[in-house]
Amino acid sequence: MAKFNLKINGKIHRVDVDPSTPMLWVLRDHLDLQGTKYGCGMALCGACTVHLNGTAMRSCVLPVSAAENQEITTIEGLSPNGDHPVQQAWLEHDVAQCGYCQSGQIMSAVSLLKNNPNPSDEDIEAFMSGNICRCGTYSRIKAAIKTAAKQ
Amino acid sequence: MKNTYSRRSFIKVSAISGGGMMLGFNWFVKAKPAEILSKGNDIPPEWVEMNGYIKITGDNVIKIMAPNPEFGQNVKTSLPMIVAEELDADWKSVVVEQASYDTSLFVRQMAGGSQSVRTTWKPLRTAGASARQMLREAAAQVWNVPVEEVTTKTGVLYHEKSGKSAKYGELASKAAAIPIPKDVQLKGVKEFKIVRHSQKNVDGLNIVTGKPLFGLDYRKEGMLIAMIQHPPAFGLKLKSYDAKEALGMPGIKDVFTIKLFEEGEEMAAFDTRTFNDAVVVLGKTTWEVMNARKKLKIEWEPASETKETVVAWGQKRENVIPAGLESTESHYSKMQEMAQKPAKQLRKDGDPEAAFQNAARIIERTYTAPFLAHNTMEPMNCFAHVTDTEALLVAPLQAPEFAEKTLAKRLGLPVEKIDIQMTRMGGGFGRRAYGHYLVEAALISRKAKVPVKLIYTREDDMTYGIYRPTYTVTYRAALDANKNLIGFHVKGGGIPEHAVHANRFPAGAIDNYLAEGWEIPSNITIGAFRAPRSNFIAGAEQSFLDELAEAMGKDPIEFRLELLKRAKENPVGANNDYDADRYAGVLNLVKEKSGWGSPEKRDLHRGVAAYFCHNSYAAHVIDMKMQDGQPVVQNVYSAMDCGIVVNPDAASNMVEGAVIDGIGNALYGVLTLKDGVPEQSNFNTYRIIRHHEIPKHIEVHFVENDIDPTGLGEPPFPPVFGALANALYRATGKRYYRQPFSKELSETQGG
Numbered sequence: 006m007a008k009f010n011l012k013i014n015g016k017i018h019r020v021d022v023d024p025s026t027p028m029l030w031v032l033r034d035h036l037d038l039q040g041t042k043y044g045c046g047m048a049l050c051g052a053c054t055v056h057l058n059g060t061a062m063r064s065c066v067l068p069v070s071a072a073e074n075q076e077i078t079t080i081e082g083l084s085p086n087g088d089h090p091v092q093q094a095w096l097e098h099d100v101a102q103c104g105y106c107q108s109g110q111i112m113s114a115v116s117l118l119k120n121n122p123n124p125s126d127e128d129i130e131a132f133m134s135g136n137i138c139r140c141g142t143y144s145r146i147k148a149a150i151k152t153a154a155k156q
Numbered sequence: 157m158k159n160t161y162s163r164r165s166f167i168k169v170s171a172i173s174g175g176g177m178m179l180g181f182n183w184f185v186k187a188k189p190a191e192i193l194s195k196g197n198d199i200p201p202e203w204v205e206m207n208g209y210i211k212i213t214g215d216n217v218i219k220i221m222a223p224n225p226e227f228g229q230n231v232k233t234s235l236p237m238i239v240a241e242e243l244d245a246d247w248k249s250v251v252v253e254q255a256s257y258d259t260s261l262f263v264r265q266m267a268g269g270s271q272s273v274r275t276t277w278k279p280l281r282t283a284g285a286s287a288r289q290m291l292r293e294a295a296a297q298v299w300n301v302p303v304e305e306v307t308t309k310t311g312v313l314y315h316e317k318s319g320k321s322a323k324y325g326e327l328a329s330k331a332a333a334i335p336i337p338k339d340v341q342l343k344g345v346k347e348f349k350i351v352r353h354s355q356k357n358v359d360g361l362n363i364v365t366g367k368p369l370f371g372l373d374y375r376k377e378g379m380l381i382a383m384i385q386h387p388p389a390f391g392l393k394l395k396s397y398d399a400k401e402a403l404g405m406p407g408i409k410d411v412f413t414i415k416l417f418e419e420g421e422e423m424a425a426f427d428t429r430t431f432n433d434a435v436v437v438l439g440k441t442t443w444e445v446m447n448a449r450k451k452l453k454i455e456w457e458p459a460s461e462t463k464e465t466v467v468a469w470g471q472k473r474e475n476v477i478p479a480g481l482e483s484t485e486s487h488y489s490k491m492q493e494m495a496q497k498p499a500k501q502l503r504k505d506g507d508p509e510a511a512f513q514n515a516a517r518i519i520e521r522t523y524t525a526p527f528l529a530h531n532t533m534e535p536m537n538c539f540a541h542v543t544d545t546e547a548l549l550v551a552p553l554q555a556p557e558f559a560e561k562t563l564a565k566r567l568g569l570p571v572e573k574i575d576i577q578m579t580r581m582g583g584g585f586g587r588r589a590y591g592h593y594l595v596e597a598a599l600i601s602r603k604a605k606v607p608v609k610l611i612y613t614r615e616d617d618m619t620y621g622i623y624r625p626t627y628t629v630t631y632r633a634a635l636d637a638n639k640n641l642i643g644f645h646v647k648g649g650g651i652p653e654h655a656v657h658a659n660r661f662p663a664g665a666i667d668n669y670l671a672e673g674w675e676i677p678s679n680i681t682i683g684a685f686r687a688p689r690s691n692f693i694a695g696a697e698q699s700f701l702d703e704l705a706e707a708m709g710k711d712p713i714e715f716r717l718e719l720l721k722r723a724k725e726n727p728v729g730a731n732n733d734y735d736a737d738r739y740a741g742v743l744n745l746v747k748e749k750s751g752w753g754s755p756e757k758r759d760l761h762r763g764v765a766a767y768f769c770h771n772s773y774a775a776h777v778i779d780m781k782m783q784d785g786q787p788v789v790q791n792v793y794s795a796m797d798c799g800i801v802v803n804p805d806a807a808s809n810m811v812e813g814a815v816i817d818g819i820g821n822a823l824y825g826v827l828t829l830k831d832g833v834p835e836q837s838n839f840n841t842y843r844i845i846r847h848h849e850i851p852k853h854i855e856v857h858f859v860e861n862d863i864d865p866t867g868l869g870e871p872p873f874p875p876v877f878g879a880l881a882n883a884l885y886r887a888t889g890k891r892y893y894r895q896p897f898s899k900e901l902s903e904t905q906g907g
C-alpha cells in the first residue's frame with residue numbers, strides 16, 4: 006500500500022492503494038466515479054478511456070503510480086452538465102443503445118478532436134478503432150464526431 | 157391515502173400525498189393467467205401480460221414507469237411514449253422511471269424475443285386513455301359541463317364554450333376519485349402526436365455524462381467484492397483447493413465454495429448449470445480480489461456424466477450431460493457423421509423422395525457456423541444482500557421472473573421476500589436471460605452475511621459458456637429438366653440443438669418439401685443469442701436460395717417473389733407461419749430503395765437476403781467492393797416491416813446496430829474449444845467488429861402500415877448473414893459456407 010495524490014477533474018484526491026492498482030479501479034472502487042467503465046482490463050475495448058494530460062488513455066492499464074500529479078479527466082469532469090460539444094452532438098444524434106461503451110467513446114472522440122479539429126472519415130476510423138461498441142452504434146458515433154467538429 | 161379499487165376492472169387509482177393522482181394499471185392483481193382466462197368472455201387475453209403505471213403530481217409532472225428492462229432496445233423510451241400518447245400528455249413534461257420487479261404490479265417484465273412493444277401495445281394505450289378519460293370527467297364535474305365537451309391537448313383540459321382550461325396536474329387528485337371507465341376510446345393511429353414521431357432516448361443525458369446506470373455501477377455501504385473461479389474447461393469440476401496464499405493477500409476477507417444447485421435439484425427453464433461448484437474470493441476491492449484469485453491453488457478433476465431434470469413451460473425433461481473434454485475439431489467431424497444418419501422428421505409435404513428421384517439436377521449445399529459468445533459490453537455482475545429473512549438483488553438482467561423462483565428455492569425464502577431490482581444493462585443479446593449470476597451472488601452473500609457485488613471479468617464472462625450453439629444444415633433442391641424447382645429438403649443439426657424452423661419460408665411455396673433435424677448432446681452450455689436459431693438458419697437458407705436462383709437463371713429477388721406469390725395464392729400445407737404479402741413487401745421495398753438492377757451500381761457487388769422471425773419482416777441489400785483483397789461493405793439498404801414504428805429514429809438505430817452486429821459476427825465471430833478449454837477469452841482473440849470495418853452507408857426504410865407493432869431487436873439481424881454471403885460471392889466469385897467468413901476469405905485470398 007502507498008499513498009498517492011491524484012488530480013482528477015480538477016480536484017485533488019488522496020488514495021492509499023497498492024501502486025499497481027489500475028486507475029480504472031481507483032476511480033470506480035475508491036473514488037466512486039462510476040462513469041469510467043470496465044470492459045476488458047487489457048486495453049482492448051476502450052470502455053475505460055480517460056484523459057491523462059488531455060490525451061486519451063486506457064485507465065485499465067494505467068497504474069495509479071504513473072498517474073500521480075498528472076491531470077486526469079473522466080467523463081464526469083468533461084463538463085458540468087453534459088454541455089460539452091461532443092456530448093451535445095451525441096445527444097443530437099441519439100447515439101446510445103445500451104450506452105455502456107459511450108463514456109469511453111466520448112472521451113476518445115474529445116481527444117481526437119483536440120488534436121485534429123477537422124478529422125476525415127479515415128482519421129475517425131483509425132483513432133476510434135480501439136473503442137468497441139457491441140451494440141453497433143459506430144455510424145452514429147462517426148456522425149456525431151463530425152457534428153461536434155463543426156462547433 | 158384514498159384507494160378506489162375495482163376488482164372487475166383493472167386500474168387502481170390512488171391520490172398521492174401532496175395532491176395528484178396515481179394510476180396503476182395492474183390488471184388482475186395477483187391473478188394467474190389461467191384463472192383470468194377461465195373467467196372468460198370480456199377480457200382480452202393480451203391484458204394478462206399487462207403492467208406499468210402513471211403518476212401525475214399536483215404541479216403537473218407526469219411520471220410514467222417503464223416496466224421492462226432496458227438493454228439498448230429503447231423500451232425505456234418507447235413504452236412510456238405509448239402511454240403518453242393516449243394520455244395526450246406533453247412529452248416534454250413526462251419523466252420516466254424504471255420500475256422494479258414486482259409481480260403484484262406487473263406481469264411480463266422481461267426483455268427478450270422482441271416482445272416488449274408487441275405485448276404491451278394495447279394495455280399501455282388503454283392505460284393512457286383511461287387516465288385521460290378520468291381527467292376529462294373530473295373537469296366536467298368541476299366546471300359543471302357535459303364531459304363530451306371537455307377536450308384535451310398536450311396535457312391541458314379545455315372547455316371551449318366557457319373558455320375554461322386546466323392543466324392535468326390541477327385536476328389529478330379529483331380525477332383519482334372518478335370511477336374507472338369501462339370502455340375507453342383509443343385514438344386513431346392517424347392522430348398520433350408522440351408515437352410515430354422520433355423522441356430522444358430518455359436516458360441520453362445520463363449516458364453521455366457517465367451517470368451510474370448500470371449493474372456494475374451499483375454500490376452500497378459495507379459491500380464486498382466477490383469473484384468466482386470456475387473450472388478452466390467444460391467437463392472439469394472442482395476437486396480441491398488451497399487458499400492459504402490468497403487469504404494472505406491484502407484486502408481479502410474470505411475464500412469459500414458455493415454450489416449452484418444441490419444434487420438432483422429440479423431446474424427451471426432458464427437455469428443453467430455450467431459449473432456447479434465454484435471457488436469464491438471475497439475482498440474489499442476489485443483489484444485486490446483479482447490478484448488474490450490468481451494465487452488460488454485449485455485442483456480440477458473430470459466431471460462424470462450428469463443427469464439434469466428441467467421443468468420448463470409445464471413440461472418435465474431429463475437431460476443427460478455427457479462427460480469428457482470436447483474440441484471444436486471433433487465437434488465438426490461428429491456433425492458430419494450425424495448428418496449422414498436418419499434424422500427426426502419435422503415436416504413433410506407432397507412426395508419429396510419421388511421429386512428427388514425424378515430430378516434432372518440436384519443441388520446440395522452444407523453450411524456451418526461456430527459457437528458465439530454474447531460478449532455484452534458490460535460483463536455479468538450482480539449485487540446481493542441476503543439475510544435470514546429477506547434478499548435484495550440488484551442486477552442487469554433480462555428476465556427477473558425466471559431467476560426469482562430459483563432464488564426462492566435456493567435461499568429458502570418466499571418470493572415476497574426477494575426484491576429484484578433491474579438496472580440498465582450494458583447489452584443483453586439473450587445472455588442476461590440466464591440468471592445464474594444472481595443465484596451465485598445470493599449464495600455468496602448468504603454465506604458471508606454481508607452485501608456483496610459479484611463481478612465477472614471479461615475472461616470469466618467469455619469462458620463461462622451459454623454460447624450460441626454450433627450449427628450445421630444441408631439444403632437440397634431438386635430441379636426438373638426445365639429448371640423448375642420440384643423438391644426441397646432441409647436437414648439441420650447442431651450442438652446441442654438444430655436450427656430448423658420447419659414451417660417458415662420456403663415451406664408453403666414448394667409442393668414436395670421435407671424438413672428434418674438432429675442434435676448432439678454436449679457439456680458446453682448454450683443459450684438464446686439475438687434471434688435464436690434464426691441467426692444461423694436465415695443466412696444458410698438465404699445463401700442457398702441465392703445459389704438456387706442462379707442455377708435456375710433467375711434474378712434472386714424475382715425468384716423469392718415468385719415463391720411468395722405461390723405461397724400466397726396456392727399455399728402448400730396449412731401451417732405456414734409467415735404472411736407472404738408482408739414478406740414480399742420488404743423485398744419490394746428494398747428492391748426499390750437500393751435501385752436493384754440499376755446500371756450505375758454495376759461497379760459494386762450486391763447481395764440480397766430477407767427473413768421473417770419474431771413477428772417482423774426484414775430484407776437487406778449489401779453493396780461491396782474489394783480493396784486490397786479485402787471486402788469493404790459500401791452500402792446497406794434495409795427494409796423492415798414491424799407494423800407501426802413507435803419511435804422511428806431509435807428504430808433505425810436498432811436496425812443499423814443489427815446490420816453491424818450481423819456483419820461482424822458473420823465475418824469474425826467464432827469461439828472454439830480445445831480439450832474443453834475455450835480458446836478465446838478476451839477481445840485480443842475474440843474479434844468484434846470495430847469502427848473501421850463497418851459499412852460506409854446504412855439506409856433503413858420501414859414499410860408504412862397501421863398494423864399493431866411487432867418486435868425489432870432481433871428480426872433485422874439474421875438476414876444480414878445471407879446478404880453478406882451473397883455479396884461476397886459476387887465480389888469474389890466464390891460461395892461461402894462456413895462462418896466466420898473472414899477465415900474462408902483469407903484462405904481464398906491467400907492470407
Ligand code: FES
Binds near residue numbers: 048
Ligand atoms: S477496459 Fe480498458 S480498454 Fe477495455
Ligand code: FES
Binds near residue numbers: 101103105138142
Ligand atoms: S451502446 Fe452498447 S456497447 Fe455501445
